[in-house]
Amino acid sequence: MSNDRVSECFEVYKIIKPNRALVPLCEIFFTQRHGFL
Amino acid sequence: MEQTASLGYKDDMLSFEGFRNTILEDYKTAVLSREVSLLGRREVLTGKGKFGIFGDGKEVAQIAMAKFFQPGDFRSGYYRDQTFMFASGLASIEQFFAQLYADPDLKNDPFSAGRQMDAHFATRFVDENGNWLDLANRKNISADMAPTASQMPRAVGLAYASKCFRQAKHTDQFDSLSHNGNEICFCTIGDASTSEGHFWEAINAASVLQIPLAVFVWDDGYGISVPKNMQTTKGSISEALKGLEKEEDTNGIRIYKVKAWDYAGMCEVFEEALQTVRETHVPVLFHVEEVTQPQGHSTSGSHERYKNPERLDWEKEWDCIRKMREWLIETGLTNPDELSEIEAAAKKYVRDCRNKAWDKYHAPIKEQAAKAIELIRGMIVNDIEKFNHLQKLAKDLERNREPLRRDVLRTISLAMETAPLSPSIEEVTAYYTELLEDSKKLYNSDLYNEGPKSALLVEEIKPLIPFDAPQVNAYEVLNKYFDALFEHNPKVYAFGEDVGYIGDVNQGFAGLQEKHGANRISDTGIRELTIVGQAIGLALRGLRPIAEIQYLDYLLYGLQPLSDDVATTHYRTKGQQSCPVIIRTRGHRLEGIWHSGSPMGMIINALRGMYICVPRNMVQAAGMYNTLLQGNDPAMVIECLNGYRLKEKVPANLLSFTVPLGIPEVLRDGTDITIVSYGSTLRVILDAVERLQTLDISCELIDVQTLLPFDIHHTILESLKKTSRIVFVDEDVPGGASAYMMNKVMEEQKAFQWLDVSPRTITSQPHRPAYGSDGDYFSKPNAEEIVSVIREMMRE
Numbered sequence: 001m002s003n004d005r006v007s008e009c010f011e012v013y014k015i016i017k018p019n020r021a022l023v024p025l026c027e028i029f030f031t032q033r034h035g036f037l
Numbered sequence: 038m039e040q041t042a043s044l045g046y047k048d049d050m051l052s053f054e055g056f057r058n059t060i061l062e063d064y065k066t067a068v069l070s071r072e073v074s075l076l077g078r079r080e081v082l083t084g085k086g087k088f089g090i091f092g093d094g095k096e097v098a099q100i101a102m103a104k105f106f107q108p109g110d111f112r113s114g115y116y117r118d119q120t121f122m123f124a125s126g127l128a129s130i131e132q133f134f135a136q137l138y139a140d141p142d143l144k145n146d147p148f149s150a151g152r153q154m155d156a157h158f159a160t161r162f163v164d165e166n167g168n169w170l171d172l173a174n175r176k177n178i179s180a181d182m183a184p185t186a187s188q189m190p191r192a193v194g195l196a197y198a199s200k201c202f203r204q205a206k207h208t209d210q211f212d213s214l215s216h217n218g219n220e221i222c223f224c225t226i227g228d229a230s231t232s233e234g235h236f237w238e239a240i241n242a243a244s245v246l247q248i249p250l251a252v253f254v255w256d257d258g259y260g261i262s263v264p265k266n267m268q269t270t271k272g273s274i275s276e277a278l279k280g281l282e283k284e285e286d287t288n289g290i291r292i293y294k295v296k297a298w299d300y301a302g303m304c305e306v307f308e309e310a311l312q313t314v315r316e317t318h319v320p321v322l323f324h325v326e327e328v329t330q331p332q333g334h335s336t337s338g339s340h341e342r343y344k345n346p347e348r349l350d351w352e353k354e355w356d357c358i359r360k361m362r363e364w365l366i367e368t369g370l371t372n373p374d375e376l377s378e379i380e381a382a383a384k385k386y387v388r389d390c391r392n393k394a395w396d397k398y399h400a401p402i403k404e405q406a407a408k409a410i411e412l413i414r415g416m417i418v419n420d421i422e423k424f425n426h427l428q429k430l431a432k433d434l435e436r437n438r439e440p441l442r443r444d445v446l447r448t449i450s451l452a453m454e455t456a457p458l459s460p461s462i463e464e465v466t467a468y469y470t471e472l473l474e475d476s477k478k479l480y481n482s483d484l485y486n487e488g489p490k491s492a493l494l495v496e497e498i499k500p501l502i503p504f505d506a507p508q509v510n511a512y513e514v515l516n517k518y519f520d521a522l523f524e525h526n527p528k529v530y531a532f533g534e535d536v537g538y539i540g541d542v543n544q545g546f547a548g549l550q551e552k553h554g555a556n557r558i559s560d561t562g563i564r565e566l567t568i569v570g571q572a573i574g575l576a577l578r579g580l581r582p583i584a585e586i587q588y589l590d591y592l593l594y595g596l597q598p599l600s601d602d603v604a605t606t607h608y609r610t611k612g613q614q615s616c617p618v619i620i621r622t623r624g625h626r627l628e629g630i631w632h633s634g635s636p637m638g639m640i641i642n643a644l645r646g647m648y649i650c651v652p653r654n655m656v657q658a659a660g661m662y663n664t665l666l667q668g669n670d671p672a673m674v675i676e677c678l679n680g681y682r683l684k685e686k687v688p689a690n691l692l693s694f695t696v697p698l699g700i701p702e703v704l705r706d707g708t709d710i711t712i713v714s715y716g717s718t719l720r721v722i723l724d725a726v727e728r729l730q731t732l733d734i735s736c737e738l739i740d741v742q743t744l745l746p747f748d749i750h751h752t753i754l755e756s757l758k759k760t761s762r763i764v765f766v767d768e769d770v771p772g773g774a775s776a777y778m779m780n781k782v783m784e785e786q787k788a789f790q791w792l793d794v795s796p797r798t799i800t801s802q803p804h805r806p807a808y809g810s811d812g813d814y815f816s817k818p819n820a821e822e823i824v825s826v827i828r829e830m831m832r833e
Contacts, residue, residue, distance in 0.1 A: 022368055025301045028104070028308045029059055 057370050063124070063300070064365060065379050067096035067358050070120040072387040073130055074332060077137055077155065081336040085395065085439070086137040089336040090156050092117040094297070094329040095255050097357035100124045101303035102253060105311045106223055109216055111177045111578075113192035114225035115185075116156040117255060121225070125176055127160060130387055134394035141479040143611055145397050149180070150479070150611040157181040161613040162577060167490030167669045169579040171213035173220070179577055180610045182601055186233035190567045190598045192224035193239045194574020196250035200318060201530060201575065204556040208527050214579045221249045221314055222574070228328075229260020232268045235566060235597075242567040243320040244281050244290045250320040251311055255297070257328040262343035275324035283319055291321045297328040298360035329356050405445045405472060410435055412468055413452045416459040426455050446472055483612040484646050485670050490615070492648065492668025493746065497697045500656055500688035508684035511655040515545040515676075518659040521691050523553040526666070530575055532559045533568055533585025533621075541585060543623065543681045565594035572618040573602055581666060582618055589624025589675055590634040596643060603671045604646030615669040619662065623676040625717040625768050626817060629808040633678070633817075635716070635801070638773030640673070641744050648672035648698055649745040651715040656685050657742065660696030667695075677717040699746035701753060707737035710762040710827055713753055713778055715741045718768055718818060725823035734831055744774060747781045754786040761793035762830050768817050771800045794833040799826055 074091035081089035092099065095117055103124035106112070114121070122128035132147055133155065141151035148159045159180035163169055179191055202211055203218025230236065231254060243250045254274055258265050266272040275292050283289030293310055295303045303325075310321050329352040333340030341349065353359075365371050413431040418424050434440060434448045449469045453462065485491065522529055531546060537560035540547030550558040561568050565586055572584035586592050592599075599620065606616040625635045641649055648670055652658040658676050665672045688694055704719065705726055714722055719740055726736045737756050741748060757763050763782065765775040775798035782788045783796065799818045806816035 022301070022370075024305045025060075026056055028304050029056055031308065 060300075060365065060370055061375075061379065063097075063100045064358075064361055064376070065383060066100055066124050067120065067361060068380050068383040069130065069387060070096045070123055071331075071358055072383050073119060073123075073133055076387055076391055077134070078332055078336055080134070080137060080391065086155065086336075087139065088154055089137060090116045090154065090334075091332060092119040092121075092156065093331045094257060094352075094357065095325075096120040097300050097361050098253070098255070098295070098297045098303055098325050098328070101300060101307055102223065104304060105307050106176060107221075108176055109173045109220040110223060111179060111195040111220060112223045112225070113179050113188040113195055114158075114223070115181060115188055115227065115230075116154070116183065117227065118158065118181075118225055119156050122158050122178070127176055127178060128158060130390040131394045131397075134391045135398060138395060138398045140394070140398040142397070142401075143613075145394065148178075149609055152480075152609050152611065153181070154183065157183070157609075159610045159614060161610075163490075163613065163615050163669070165612075166488055167486055167615060169214065172578060173213055173216050180606060180614055182605075182609075184597070184601050185230035186226060186235035186239075187598065187601055188224060188226065189233075189235040189239035190570025191573045191577075191602055192222050192250055192252070192570070193242050193246070193248070193567050194571040194576075195578065196222035196243060196248035196320070196574065197246055197571050198575045198578040198580060200246065200248050201556060201580065202578075203318070204554075205527065210527060218249075218318070219315055221251050221311060224250060224252045226252065226254055227260070228254055228256035228258070228265055228274060229263065229268050231274045232260070238564050238567050239570065240278065240281060240290060240320075240322070242562065242564055242570075244283070244288055245562060247288050247318050248320060249314045249318045251314055252320070252322040254322065254324050255328050256324060256326045257330045258348075259330070259334075259340075259343070261334045261338070262340075273324070275322070278322065289319075291319055292324065293321065294324045294326060297325050298355055298357040300357075300361050300364060327355055331356060399439065402440055402442055402445065405442065406434055406437070406440045408468065409445050409449050412461065412465050413448070416452060416456050416461050416465065418456045418459055423455050427452055430455070442472070442476060446476075484608045485648075486607065486612070486615060486668060488612075490669035492665055492670055492672070492698055493749070495664045495667045495695050495697060497700070498690070498694045500660060500694040501690045502686045503689050506686040506689075508686060510681065511683045511685045512544045512547075512681040514655040514659060514685050514687050516540075516547055516549070517687055518662070518691050519546055520549055520552065522662070522666075523549060523557060525692055526581065528579070528581045529583065529666070530557050530559075530580055531583040531585065531621075532561050532571060534561055534563055534587045536560060536585050542587060545621075565591055566598060569595040569598045569603070569618070569620070572620070573598060573616055576616045576618045576671070577606075577614060583621050583662075584618060586620055586622040588632055588634075588678070589622050589636070590631040592620075592622060592636075592640070595620075596639075599647065599671075599673075600643040604644045606646075607670070608646060616671050617665075617669045618671040619665055620671075620673040621676070622673065623678040625675070625677055625679070626813070627678045628813070630805040633768075633806045633813065635768035636773070637744060637767060637769045638777060641774060641777060644673065645745065646671070647745065648743060650674045650696075650698070650743050652676060652696070652742065653716060653719045653740055654680055654683065654685055656688060657696055659688075659691065660694050661698075661743075663692065664695040664698060675716065679717055696742060698743045699749035701739045701741045701748050703737065703752070703756065704740050705736060705738040707735040707760065709735045709760055710764065710830060711737045711739060711753065711756040711760045712764055712766060712823075712827075713739050713741060713782070714766040715744065716768070718766055721818060721820055722766055722823055725820040725827070728820065728824050729827055732828070734827060736827070741778065744777070747778065748786070751786045753782050754788050754791070757782070757788050757791045761791055763788070763792070764797045764799060764823075764826060764830065766799040766818055766823060768801050770803050771798070773800065775800050794830050797826055797830060799823055 074093035077089050080086045099121035103121050135145035137155040139151040140146045143150040158178045160178040199218040199220045202215035270277040314321050410431045537550045568584050572582040575582040603616050606614050627633045650661045765778045767775045801817050
């Protein structure tokens with residue numbers, strides 16, 4: 001995952017951090033929204 | 038249902054709220070879809086819908102799948118995909134119910150205008166004038182079909198088109214059809230349907246071709262009542278397919294297993310795998326396991342009859358929506374109260390949609406019923422019994438709270454029979470006729486293109502044969518024609534067994550692959566079913582495929598998709614999709630049981646919705662290709678197998694001359710008898726005609742040229758008015774296409790009144806033609822038989 005993507009996801013990560021199962025899903029939604037991998 | 042409008046993002050950034058809302062929206066879609074299934078079943082069981090089939094148990098998997106379905110992509114699926122359609126924003130719940138009620142208004146049921154059962158979806162591919170829409174920027178649903186696995190051949194074709202586009206030289210004509218072949222064909226199939234040969238042939242073809250096909254197998258453990266260990270080797274389609282799996286240096290297919298209740302897991306797997314498919318064109322199969330089917334197969338049965346209590350309990354526990362609910366709570370994304378609110382709101386929303394759909398469906402019928410009642414009550418009769426009967430008819434219709442169109446028509450018809458002398462009978466009859474005409478538009482239209490893309494509008498341009506043109510082998514006429522065609526029209530593609538490298542077994546394409554590229558003129562495996570499938574996919578996506586079935590006798594392998602899919606596409610979408618496939622094949626007469634068939638009766642009965650061309654030589658064949666390529670309808674051109682080495686001359690206007698469809702050609706003028714035939718048999722008849730001439734019998738010989746359509750201007754009738762005798766000759770079995778021709782001429786053209794003697798047919802024997810020259814002679818019509826029958830008719 002690119003740094004840009006990490007930083008933009010950070011807000012969400014902070015909240016869902018304890019639940020790692022949600023992290024990939026969050027990344028997928030982000031990709032869907034922004035259209036790049 | 039807009040797919041992206043409700044995601045809840047702010048400032049185009051992903052926020053926790055946006056993330057959470059997306060998931061809750063997905064849950065809502067799943068719950069809505071389940072409510073649709075539950076209520077839809079009730080609508081059928083209470084009689085409002087005729088039959089119901091639903092996608093319960095597959096909701097979560099289809100929501101995950103829909104996330105990666107992009108503009109430009111295609112779906113070739115089946116009748117369990119309602120949730121995918123809702124999640125993709127391609128169907129509303131109201132539209133779903135409209136189709137369940139068989140609403141014939143395209144505005145209400147935009148998939149089929151009431152022509153298909155519920156959950157048979159489609160999106161528009163062509164506009165009202167038959168021009169292709171910008172499919173590259175739309176999400177596209179090829180029209181669903183009910184026969185199991187029938188979506189597989191078409192799926193191969195839709196994915197194969199992406200390969201064609203990616204390898205094509207760039208042309209502006211392709212801009213609205215494809216973005217460099219990035220489009221995936223999403224194909225869905227039930228686990229039990231993978232037992233069909235269609236599935237295996239399609240998977241092998243996709244693995245060989247390396248095309249962007251993504252197959253989702255919904256595995257709910259049963260094919261109606263038959264469990265999967267009786268359907269599939271090792272009881273697992275992904276295990277059974279392992280030999281086809283792609284390895285590092287091989288072609289093949291990638292295979293994944295996912296669980297139907299694992300929302301996050303499926304999103305993860307689908308995203309990565311589908312991105313790879315898009316980039317590499319390596320096909321993929323997702324074996325979606327642990328699917329449930331809470332309501333059983335359809336409204337026609339109950340799954341309690343064949344599932345044991347343990348299985349039923351398991352299905353309840355592992356229901357995908359229940360699992361998603363538990364997961365949402367476990368992850369802290371929401372709480373039970375919020376989910377209960379979503380569930381209650383969904384129930385109400387679905388009920389409201391159902392009511393709106395029913396009201397819209399029923400409103401025009403209620404108007405018709407009201408008008409009919411008014412007219413019937415206004416019919417004056419002076420017989421009390423008849424008066425009472427009319428009042429009863431009106432009352433019965435009034436009491437019928439949910440009348441159908443047929444109830445209205447039947448009531449008016451009964452009234453007309455009761456009081457034919459009523460002063461208002463003309464008004465009643467006029468209304469009855471008006472309703473009948475309206476119903477024709479609703480239920481009987483659009484079998485073929487009826488607008489500017491109808492091939493029937495193509496006018497004849499005669500071939501210009503230079504006086505000094507040399508005689509060449511007939512196959513060379515086609516070879517020169519195809520060379521010019523491929524040079525001129527980048528949308529034309531040809532493929533089939535031996536079509537590429539050697540240029541087909543009869544050399545129509547000899548040398549053309551090298552000249553025009555292996556992308557455009559290509560070999561296939563021996564697999565007629567998916568050759569047809571390839572053609573369907575290309576045609577639906579705006580290309581002009583010429584798919585070769587090497588011999589007419591092998592057409593049977595490819596007949597199912599031609600009959601069920603190609604021939605019905607325009608009708609079952611009410612003109613929203615066109616499938617201008619051209620099947621090129623050759624037949625009628627050569628050698629033995631499987632190389633001299635002429636099963637024309639079978640073909641014309643199975644393929645209404647296609648044009649069937651039966652050229653007598655290769656110049657006529659080329660003219661027919663020119664005509665067909667100007668229209669949007671599918672067609673089959675059956676060249677004469679024994680005609681390729683006969684001598685013909687090459688027209689100077691190869692790409693512009695046309696042979697009009699449905700217009701017979703009088704090959705020989707005569708006055709004593711009309712002989713109607715087509716294809717190879719014409720040469721046999723010509724021999725007989727010469728001999729009959731020496732006996733002072735003058736024969737008029739007519740080549741019908743096309744069986745569908747058939748003699749649209751009644752040329753044959755005009756001939757019969759002159760001769761008063763008619764015989765129909767072909768190489769089909771007795772009662773085959775010769776009977777069809779006779780029926781068209783006698784019933785439709787009302788030719789019987791011009792007959793002096795009984796009309797006759799001369800056909801092949803009922804058995805398949807035997808091998809060898811004598812086998813041919815004693816199996817097929819021959820000149821002696823024709824001479825004998827016609828002499829008999831002259832003596833009558």
